[in-house]
Amino acid sequence: MVASVRNGRTGNLPAESNAFIGRRSELAEISALLGTARLVTLTGPGGVGKSRLALRAAHTVRASFPGGVWLVELSDLKNPELLTNTLAEATRLTEQTLRPLLEALCEHLDDGPLLLVLDTCEHVLDECARVAQELLAHVPELRVLATSRQPLGVAGEHLLSVTPLPLGERADAVALFAARAAAAVPSFTLTDTNRTDVAAVCARLDGIPLALELAAVRLRGFPLDRLLEGLDSRFDLLVSPARPRLARHQTLRTAIGWSHELCTPLERLLWARLSVFAGGWDVEAAEFVCHGGPLDAEEILALLASLTEKSIVTREGDGVAGRYRMLDTVRTFGAEWLAGLGEQDTVRDRHRDYFRWIARQGQAEWLGPGQRMWAERLSVEHANLRVALEECLAAPEPETALELAGTLWYFWFACGFAEEGRGHLERALRRAHDGGPEHALATWAHRLVTVVPDDVDAAESVSAAYVWVAEERQLPVPALPLTGASLAVRGESARSALLYGSSAQGPGGGGGAEFFQLLTLALQAYLLAGQGAFERCAAVAERLRADCAKRGELWMRAWGDFFVALAGIGLGRPDDALVCAREALAAKWRVHDRLGVAAVADLLVAAEASRGEPERAALLLGAGTRLWHAAGLPQLGDTGTTVFRREYARHLRKALGEDVFAEAVCEGRELSPEAALRLALDGVLDEPGL
Template sequence: MAASVHGGRIGNLPAEANAFIGRRLELAEISGLLGTERLVTLTGPGGVGKSRLALRAAHAAKDEFPGGAWLVELSELRDADLLANAVAQATRLTEQTLRPLLDAVCEHLAGAPLLLLLDTCEHVLDECARVVQELLAHVPELHVLATSRQPLGVPGEHLLAVAPLPLGEHDDAVALFAARAAAAVPSFTLTEANRAHVAAVCARLDGMPLALELAAVRLRGFPLDRLLEGLDSRFDLLVSPARPRLARHQTLRTAIGWSHELCTPLERLLWARLSVFAGGWDVEAAEFVCHGGPLDAEEILALLASLTEKSITTRDGEGAAVRYRMLDTVRSFGAEWLTGLGEEEAVGRRHREYFRWVARQGEAEWLGPGQRMWAERLTAEHANLRVSIEASLAAEEPETALELTGSLWYFWFACGFAEEGRGYLERALRRAPEGGGPEHSRAVWAHRLVTVVPDDLEAAESVSAAYVWLAEERRLPVSALPLTGASLAVRGESARSAVLYGTTAGRSPAGDGGAEFHHLLTLALQAYLLASQAAFERCAVVAERLRADCARRGELWMRAWGDFFIALAGIGLGRAEEALGPAREALAAKVRVHDRLGAAAVADLLVAAQAAHGEEELAARLLGVSRNLWHSAGLPQLGDPSSTVFHREYERRLRALLGEAPFAEAVREGGELGTDAAIALALGGVSGPMGL
C-alpha cells in the first residue's frame, strides 16, 4: 500500500521555522531535476545550507508527488544498520513482519509518485547508497532528494554542489544576515550606513548560512563593529544560545568538527597542513608543502580527491590548471589543528621554501614562451606569495624576504602590482643586514624599477604637454600622442633611466633574466624618446627591432610595447588605420599577462587612434574605459581629465566634435562597462573573459 496521509496532509515535512532567503537559481534547478532525475544529491561543506535548501525544495515540489514528500532525518542515526528502520518510521510504516524490513518499505512506498528526502547521509554513506539503490530499483514511482557532504555513489545519481551565498552588498548573504538580525534584535535595520559592515561580516564568514545565522544572534550582546572584530576568534564567538537546534549546528566549531570526524587520520593531517595555503593551491604545491612523516607525497593526490568528495576542499579547472581551495572557515579550523599538532612552524617554512622556488623559476622563464603561463600562475598564487613574504618578514628571515621580493620584480612591474611590490621591497631592505650581497643588490634594483615618485609623474606630464604643443604647431592629427601613459609605463625619463640599467658590463643585478629585460627595455626607451621628438620613422624602426627580439624569445609583454610604439608612430605619421591593428595586439597581450598599467596606456593610444580615424563617439567611450583602467592600475590621477594633459586635451576636442550631451553619454557608457566588456570594446568587439 502507498504511504499514508498523516495529520490531514500527505508527507511529514516540518514547517519552516522562518523565511527562506535567496537561492532562487538553485531552487529552480532542483525543481527541474526532480522532474527528470530519480536521485538528486545536494553536496557541500557543513553549514552551507544543504538541509534548509532541500527542505524548501521539497515543500515547493510536494504538490507534484501525490504519494507525499517525506523527510528522513539521519543526523542522529549512529548505527547504519538501522537506516531502513529510520525510513520505515519516517514514512509511517507500522506493519510488523518477519520478512526483511527493506522489502516491506519498498511495498509500503509503491503506488503514487512520492519524494523521499534523506537528510545528512555522509556518516552512514555506504548503507545509504545500498538502501537508496534498492528503493529505486523496486519503487519505480520514487524520487530521492539527498543531502550529504560527499556523493552517495549510486548509479544514476545527479549531483548539485551547494555553494555559499553570494557576498555582494546587495546579495543573498547580506539579506540573510539582515533578516536573522532583525529577528534577534527587533531594532536592527539594514541601512546604507551599516551595509558595508554587514557585508564585511558576511565576507569574513564566507557567506556560510549557518555562520551568518549564528553571528546575527550575537548582535544581542555585541554591536556590529565589535562583532566584526570578534570574528578573528569565530569558533568561540559563534555559539548558539540554548534552543532547539540539531547538535551538529549548535556551534560553528561543532558543525565543521562533524566533517572532521568523518575523515581518516591522514585526511585530517592533510587538512591541517593545507591550512597554510591562502587562495588555493595546485597538486605540486600540496605535495611539496604537506608531505612528511606518515604522509607520503605520492598519497596526496588521492587524499585531495577524498577531501574534495567530502566537501572539505573544492576543485576548479582541468588538466594542468587544476587548483584546490578551502573556505576560510574550514581553513581556520585546520589551522587550529595544525597548531595543536605542533607543526605550524615546519609546514610554514616549507610553504616559504616552495614559493621562493616558484619566484626564482618564474624569473628565469619570464622573458620567453612561458610568459603568459607565469603571469597566470603568479596571479593565481598572489595570496600565497603575500603569505610567504609576510611570514619571512615576521620570522626574521631577511635573506628569504629579499630573495622573494627581489625575484618577483617581473611580477610587480609587469603584472600591475608595482605599489605592492614597492612596499614589500622597502620592508625587506629595511630588515636587511649591512654589507649587501647579490640578493640585496637585486632587491635594490627591483625597488628602483617599480618606484614611481612625483618627479616621474611630472616628467611624464611635461613630455605629454610638449607633444600637445608640438601637435598644435605642426598641425598634426587630432590625436595628440598619449605619452603620459607610455612614459610612465616604460620609465622613459632620461634623467632617471640609468637606475634601471643595473651594474657594470650591461648586466642587471637580476641575473640573466634581468639582463635580457635591460636590453629590451633599452629599445623601448629609445622608441619612446624618438616618438617624443616626433621622429616617427626612426621610432618605428626601433620598435620593429624590439618586436623581433621579443618574438625570438617567444616573449609577449615587452613585444606589446613594440606594437604600442609602432601604432604610436603610425598615428604620428597620419596613418591611423594602420595603427589600429598593432594597438589592439598590444592591448590583447597586456591583458593576457595581467599588465594593468600597460593596458591603461594602450587604451589611451586607442582613444587617439579611433579619434584620428574619425570614430569620435567610439573614442569617447574608450576615454571612459581608459579612465577606469588607470584607476584599476592604481594610478587614478592618469585617468582624471582635470589633472592629465592627454585626457584634458581629448575631452576638449571630442566634446567639441560630438557636442556636450553625446560626449558625456559616450564617456559614461564606456566608464560603466565591466572589465571584460571594456576590453572587448577596445579590441573591436572580441568577446569572452579576458582575465585582466
C-alpha cells in the first residue's frame, strides 16, 4: 500500500520580510480568540500595524489549521463586486463555473479547519461583511481574521483594537525604531548614550509603527539629534493650545508629509503619479504611465531607486523582473497630491492605455513561445487590469471597454478567470450598441468563456446569438467547436458533429483566428476518439502538436499531448500514453490551467490502470477529486458523476477489492493539488512547493 500522506494545504502566507517586534500580549489574545471565535477583526487607524500583526498571528497559529491559512490582500481592490473573485484567486479556486462563485467558494473552503485573513477591509466594508457572513454560515470549520479601520458589523464578530506601540526607553517602540534604523544604517547601534533621543523620537511619533519606520530611514541623511530637531520643528506647527497632543492620524499624516517635503520636486511628482497603480508596477509601466512634463522617462529608474531608499516604495524581485509597491497609506497621500496637481485624469488615462497595450501584446504573442510568460505576467498585473477595465467601463465611449475585455479572451479562458471575464464582458456589452469590430470581438470572447462543462445550454444560446450578429453585420462567422466540444462531453456526439465545421475564424483574425484553427483540430481529435477511431485521432492530434510546436505554443499543445495519450490508451500503448499525459499535465500546470490539469489527471488514471497499476490508478482517481475541486467543478470529481470516473471506479474496485480501493481513493483525495501533481508526474508523494 502507498504510504499515508498529509493533506499539505498550507495556504499562501508570504514570508515575513523583517523581524517582528513586540505585541506579545496582542498575539496571545488573537491566538486565544481564534480558538473560540469565528470572526476576529483587528481595528485601528492607518499605519498602526494591523496588517503586520495579522500576518504574524497567522504564522503563529497556522499549525492549528490543517485546511490552510490563506491571506487575501484587499488594498488594491477597487470594485467591491470583485471581492469574491479576489477570494477565489487567493485561495486557488479556478473560476470555471457558471454557478454562483460564492457557492463554489464555500465548497472549496469546506475542507477542515481553515483560516482566512482578510487584510484591509475598510474600503469594501459592506461587501466584506456580506461575504464573510455567507462563508461563516456555510463553512463550519472556517475562521476569519480581518483587519479594518472599522468593524465589519457581522454577528458574532470579536474586536481587538490595535494601538500604537508602548513608549519609554525600554519599550517596544524604541526596539522597533532601533531595528529599522540598523537595517537602514548598518553602523547604527542603540546605546545608553542615544537611547533617550530614540525614545524622544518615538514619543514625538506617538509610537505609530509606520511613522517610526519612515523616520528610521531618515537616519541615512540626518544624525539622530538632527532628526529629532526636524521632528520637533515640523510637528510644532500643528500643535494648538486646545490640543496639546496630536491626534494619531495627524501624527502619521505629518510623518508622511515630512518624508514628502524631504523628497526632491521630481520625486514628489513621481510619487503622486505612481499612486494610480494597483498591485505594484515594473519599470516599463512606470516609465510609460508617469513620464511627461518635467519628468523624462529616462529619469524614472533613478528616481524609483531614490524613493526606495527613502522607503516610500518597496522593491520586490531582482533585475528586470523586479516590481515596486507602495503602502496603502503612502499611496493615498500620493493620490491626494496628484488630485491637487490636476493630473488625475491624465495619468489614469495613461495607465488605462498602457494596460490596453499590454493586453494587445499578450493576445498577439499568446500562441507563441512567450505563452507561459504572458500567463504569469497578466496574473501579476491582474489588479492593474481591473483598474484599467473600470476606467474603460466608466468612459462615455463603450468601444474601449469592449475592446479591452474582448482582447483579454485568452486570459479569461485559458488562465482560469472565466467567471470574472464574463462579468466584465457582460457589463461592456450592456453599454454598447450592436455592430463594429469591438462588439464582435467582445461577443466572441463572451461566447468563449461561457462554454464551461456545467452550462452548455447557455453556451449554445450565446453561440446562436453570435451567429445572428455576425450574419447581420457581415462579420466572419466561426464554426462552433466550443459548443460542439461541450456537447460531446455530455455524450451528444451527433449534435456536436452537426455544429462542427472545418473553418474556424475568430473576429478580426489574428490570435483569435489562429486559436480557433488549433481548437478545431482539438475537437476533431476529441470526436474521433469518441468514435473509437484512435489511429485517426492520433494523426489529428499529432498535427495539432506540430502546428503548436511551430509557434512555440504551450496551452493548446498540451491538448495535443492529451489526445495522443488518449489514442495511445485506445491502441494498447499505455507506456507511451503515460509519457504524453505527463507532458500535458506539466504544461497545463505551468500556464495555470487548472481545468486542464484535472482533465489530464483523469486520463492518467486510465493510463496507469492500462499499465497494470490499479492501486496507483485508484490513488490518482482520488487525487483527481481534489484537482476538480480546485478547478471549481467539484461535481466532476465525484466518482459517480461522469461515465469515465464511474467506469474506472467500478474497474479498479473489482481489481483491488473494496477495502484497498477505498483506502487508496481516500489517500488521493487527501492530497493537496500540488502534492497530487507531484504524484501524477513522477510517482513521488511530497509536500507542495512546486
